[in-house]
Amino acid sequence: MTQTLKLMRPYGSEEVKGLLNPLVREWFFSKFKDFSVTQLYGVKAINDRKNILVSAPTGGTKTLTAFLSILNYLVELALKEELEDKIYAVYCSPLKALSNDIYVNLVRPLEEIREMAAKKGMKMQNIRIGLRTGDTSVSERAKMARKVPHIFVTTPETLAIVLTTSKFVEKLSMLEFIIVDEIHALMNKRGVYLSLTLERLNEQSTIEPVRIGLSATISPLEEIARFLVGNDRDCLIADVKLVKEIEIDMDFPGKEILDAWTSTSHRELYDMLDEIIEKYRTTLIFTNTRAATERVVHHLKEQFPGKYVGLIGAHHSSMSKDRRFEIENMLREGKLKAVVSSTSLELGIDIGSIDFVVLLTSPKGSARALQRIGRAGHQLHSNPKGMFIVLDRDDMVECGVLMKEMIEKKIDRAEIPKNALDVLAQQIYGMAISKVWDVEKMIDTIRKSYCYKELTREDFFAVVSYLAGDYALEHRNVYAKIWFDPVEKKIGKKGKMARVIYMTNLGTIPDESHITVVIATPADKKGQHVGMVDEGFLERMKRGDVFVLGGQKYQFLYSRGMKAFVKSDVSKNPTIPSWFSEQLPLTFDVALEIGKFRKLLRERVNKKQEAVEFIQSYLYCNRRIAEEIYNYFYEQASFSEIPDEKTIVVEKFKDEKEYLLFHSMYGRRVNDALSRAYGFAAARLKMRDVELGIGDNGFFIAGESLDENKILKWVKSKDLKEILKETIERTDVLKRRFRHCAGRSLMILRSYRGREKSAGKQQVASEFLYRAVKKISNEFPILREARREVMEDLMDVKNAEQVLRWIESGKVKFKVIRTPIVSPFGLGLNMTGRMDLIRMEDRAKFLRRMHELHLKAISNRI
């Protein structure tokens, strides 16, 4: 059993001081006045060789906390000339742009300590630091293999590569420390992957290295600690709280929130931003999407000609690496007045002196919100300062609750995927490349990882069978990547190319290719870039199709190269499910808080004065906002009913079709699962396809006629997983996820025999593969993983089951209301348009039905 122990208080400054070698101590106090709180928590624990997770807000001194004990230890050894030719510490970070951080926290301190030693005439061995990432050149890598660094700085992917290099492995066999930085950015398959790499590192080391995790504010810390250390190891937790106050406010452009989308208030939005940028030294503006990022930069430049030239920049993940570095450097040098980012600047890289953060539209979770605002006041003594700017009423309520969470320092829970079979496949391959394994030993090693604690033998052997080529008996040799000897119970690699294939295809982040959507008509908007869609999405579109992107409807006209040209100002309803979405989902925890707020306000909705005051004090917002929120709720109460944490209001209304709109405030991941279950219930009643719309605040199903009594009763928590398995079977999203899983499990190699495959080519290949795999077995492990990913990572089946249990126990009730049209609370949801289909009618039936329709029009026959 893993025990986690929360450190109740920091160690005393004198005690920590006492740990340091005189030379290191002198160096430290020549740079800093005293230890930071983070250092007081962490340095001693690491010195005592205890596993520790250090969680501290951004702007802390985490990296040096992790390194100080290690530097101290190495300097002592170096002074005694006892430094050996081995790797003492591995530092692993998911960020690629590490060099600056490492220079500040490692290279420079070492140089300075060395200089001090030299001045004193002390002899000291050279402590080597090696940085290796995917970008490190072959010659540098060779140099490192000859002269092993004492501290090895790397990324999760490169660490896994190194583990297949026997020279390096030798030097890692007495590893003493592993530092994992930015753990909060690893709550995904990349983290799962790293957790296995760490176990491999452990397995081949003769001593058990200390694990040190560094994280921004995140929750639940106990789980993250377990993830860091793996099973059956103990871990200390240092939860360093932000002592600074957060200064946060909220506003919207224009007079009324309902007008926030009109063109006048559009201008006012940029006036607002302009005013903020004027007032502060450097402002960081977060939007949620790449398209919005570009748009904001564009409009600021346009509305204030000349003013922002060279002073404002965009920063998002689809920009080139060079361009991003350039922006980061300009920020550090204080050359920019403002930078606009989607999500890419949330993460740890030091970006200098930001003193104000604008959160333009909801960040969708409190941890993310804190992370973003923490980018301001990065300096030790200034408070993080920022402001929400909201553009619609749902956003306003959501940001209001987020603001409350931030001020009260509540953090929503993160989750790590479990038992991912694609990552497992890649790692088993890697393990087999390093050496011949005893099967039981391999299983034990894998199960040490927190993410595979409950891995079943069946799943393990299914993956082994896939890798050994058992699923394609007649052509075993073509597919086999490993061999498995069931008699001797051993596993090893197959093929001379194994290492090359592994090295060039390793990793968990799928290649994506995006098509830029550009407006072709009307003329006044011609040439505007409105966003990006997935290449696969474009493939399914035909001329005239209407789709939704960033909340707006567009009609597809034609495509040229990597651009899709569209018509804007479309009134037709969407004709094509827009699965592709850049939108972040609202977290379940925050959604429940909104449900709670709705209930509290619902109880007061008939007393305006009291209600407005309540909103102000509850959400810490100003009166202008409070009144707008009140009006919104009041309208909903008069038109239909206010849904809340105990009531899911289901509105039934007729448009072209019959609609059931569920006001289920659980966030999009849960609603995604719920909508498919209720959609399936509706579809099977009539054996016809049903349309779905899914949002953070609820979902709707639309069909020819919907019997709500039967539909609502039919879905049960115990059946949910089975229903979902059925409904996602023919969706594009499963195919898409399958492509990612096939890539991770090396069924599709992006690099093979010296040739690289573009994302588009991988997409096409995965279509073939998907079809082939389904013929082999519907339970093929990688197909199962794609389903798991859809249900557990993309959707949130666990919490959806929880909601259904609440409904079954009566804790949450449905209230069906007939409305003439959609209610105010449902408006935003209804506008997002149709997102997907529950396909009930099979291809053959569909074809015959369409044929009958066509027959009426056909008179001439062959």
Next chain:
Amino acid sequence: MEFIGKCLLVETLEKKILTVGDLHFGFEEALNRGGVFVSRKMYQETIEYLERVFEKCGKVDEVVLLGDVKHVFGEVIRQEWDEVLGILNYLKEKVGKVVIVKGNHDKIVEPIARRAGVETKDYYVAGELCFLHGDRDFIENYDKKMKCWILGHGHPAVKISSGVKVEKFKCFLVGEFKKKKIVVVPSFFDYSIGSDPRESDLGFAWPFNFKNFEVLVVQDESLKVLNFGKLKKIR
């Protein structure tokens, strides 16, 4: 002229000819070579499908393969050798005479065809019918005696939309060009459904006006086709 699933059965005065569209054997191995690990299913599925076709059409005198029998350009790979040889032997045993009309993918199909004792031609004429792949034009085919061209190459398919969902199906395209009847046969291999002529250029050597062609949609499982009328009328 009878449409039997993905295949076309034609009758001249003298004989019954079964026509099979692009087969693309070797496709799976080509994928494997490119680092995509699909298993080999094509051959078995092809035989099974053809068995059903033969059962339905009774005695057939000849089989014409409309080209692109193999997939890889410039070489003959293992799967092509095994499976093309296999299918040719199978067909010869069934019907006696097999003709391959050469496609752009089969520049070097001869070594296999000769081994199986099968003729390869640039185009093949039977009565008023002319079978050709479709990527190249031959002056002889404009002869007045030829009333109908039967083509492969284009992989025709059609997207059918109910306004809510869209599905793509393999189809035959039947129309006219220079006073000749044109029949485009869908590709036989199942890895790709094909291309809708409304969206992509099918790559023929002639500027067919597909809008006025009739669309005969192939159903996935049954061997029947459904006539959807002119392409321009399809939503």
